[in-house]
Amino acid sequence: MAIQLAKHVPTYVDEPASLAGLKGARRRPGIETAFDVERGDVVEVLRTLRDDHEYQQLMEIAGVDYPERPERFEVVYCLLSLTKNHRLHVHVSTDEVTPVPTVTGLWPVAGWLEREVFDMYGVTFAGNSDLRRILTDYGFEGHPQRKDFPLTGHIELRYSEAEKRVVYEPVALPQDFRTFDFLMPWQGAEYVLPGDEKASPEQAGAPSPAPAPAGKQPENVKTPAETPKTTDTPAQTGAGAPADKQATKEARKPRAAKAAKEVSKPAAGKDPKPKGSRTRRPSGGAS
């Protein structure tokens, strides 16, 4: 193999020569021994590997999502041979609706491993009698490891003091989800950085900025904006929901009203106690 492997990573003996004649499997390029197998042949190939090639153990079934492929999901079976001291993986591809034949008949351990792939990706396994969700919550919807599933999810839960139980709510983000990949734009980033929109000429057919009007323009005419920029309401500031209704109400009051409330009025005469001895109430209102 052309790739130089570091010496300290787990090493095992060379690939057994008998694998070359494995029926129904295409060798996959890469550092490790891996085979592409047609979906229909997977049980037969894995049975051959287990019985004839001494790969006794199924250590893992991993799902991978490649949304750009026609069959977007890949199911990867990681096998281990205890006698030949060798590992390999077998790759099968599928899409959202086509089931993959189960291998629970070969290894009982496949039951939960397939359940996990089903839970995370929505890949179904024909013949698995117990294909329930396993890692996600009871009643969860969606398949979280898919690339189009948002990192923040759709549902959040909290303990409701009013209802005395945990309530499920749609996710409300106080600020937009931000993600930075820090890729250098000249090394493979496939998007236009903010500010670089005009760096390259626009392609034909692209919506272009409105052309400058013909004729001579008066210089430096201060044209008033059609709608002056104001931030009168919280909605315009882009702020989220008010944290506390009472606090917001207080904040909205005119200054004079606020001042009148905060400064104790000796003229009122209702509260003869000195100011310092008054107990503070968390509500902020006078008693």
Place this chain on the structure above:
Amino acid sequence: MSDVRNEGGGTGAHAKSPRRVEVDVGAGGHGAALDERVPGDDKISNYTINFGPQHPAAHGVLRLIMELDGEIVERVDPHVGLLHRGTEKLIEYKTYAQALPYFDRLDYCSPMCMEHSFVLAIEKLMGLEVPIRAQYIRTLMAELTRISNHMLNLGSHIMDVGAMTPNLWLFEVREDTLQFYERASGARMHANYFRAGGVRYDLTEKMIADLGDWLDNRLQLFEDAISLVADNRIFKQRNVDIGVVSRDDAIAWGFSGPMIRASGIPWDIRRSQPYEVYAGMDFEIPVGTAGDCYDRFMVRVEEVRQSAKIMRQCLKEMPKGPVGSEDKKVFPPSRTEMKTSMEALIHHFKLYTEGYHVPAGEVYVATESPKGEFGVYLVADGTNRPYRCKIRPTGFSHLQAMDFMMKGHMLADTTAVLSAIDVVFGEVDR
């Protein structure tokens, strides 16, 4: 164990004919006689109880739906995922260096062994060489982690079957290992110590000397604690012939680590697929004969001694030298270097914003974590983030076998079987 309820309409029958209860102090310690003791009381239907999710013997948040016939377990349906935090999803949104701390939080009883598989997977994809001193330090810390993990597991196993004192003693040893963790990495548990290309800090001479002293003096406490239970009649009654797993079953159910060794298969990744400097280490692999809970316990006990042996060799042979890769595009510069060298500063900035790029490819790298085979299936697409990072937890496969291990045993044996699996939900649920 809340939520005890009857399935089927057997409630009335209870009141009319109270069942004879056979009191058995041994709680299933007689193995072979189990079949004869199945009560033939047809009027009582099976009932289902809920073990956990909040149960001190569940080792975390495990919910077991147990179908019982009297006190005999007929069927166990473990519900996992209550600690699911979406680690694999989060890792896809982080650079390789940022993803590393998530591994500490998988099996929080053996954090550095979790990091180990991940950094080895990265290094395998990059073809990155690691200085020999860093390899020794990693081996040393991995074995310290094994001792730390086994102290917790052996102690809680003993406590789950009824003895208190050994657990307290073993926790003292574990506390020492956590202090060494802190001296090496700055954190008691979530070390974040291994890096692709080496380890974060060098170990001081004082710490290496102290580790030697500790190995010579403090492990006697462990031997004392084990001597209290290893030949103890009650401890044996609770563990011998409980949860027996044959060699074939162990292979078919994807067992690894102490679980497969207790079933009589001498399989240890440190020996068969050596990584770091394990190839040059002299150590034995303990193997069980019966495949029961007692064997699993004793395999772990012996592993602690072997780990100490490996640590002594590491301390003795560890050469001087750098602890990080010479490749400045992968391993960050030291703080002092950064203050004086412009280039080091640039490297530091690039490594902590963009991070390093890993060539496209797929690898499955497994190491021998204290609980078994901990694997990472890493798909890289050539950018600075993993495209997919599938974590192969050790306890997941073991817990799945809980159903067949528990069949026909008594309810009280659940804790023994669970402890012998050495289950931690940080890694099972991810």
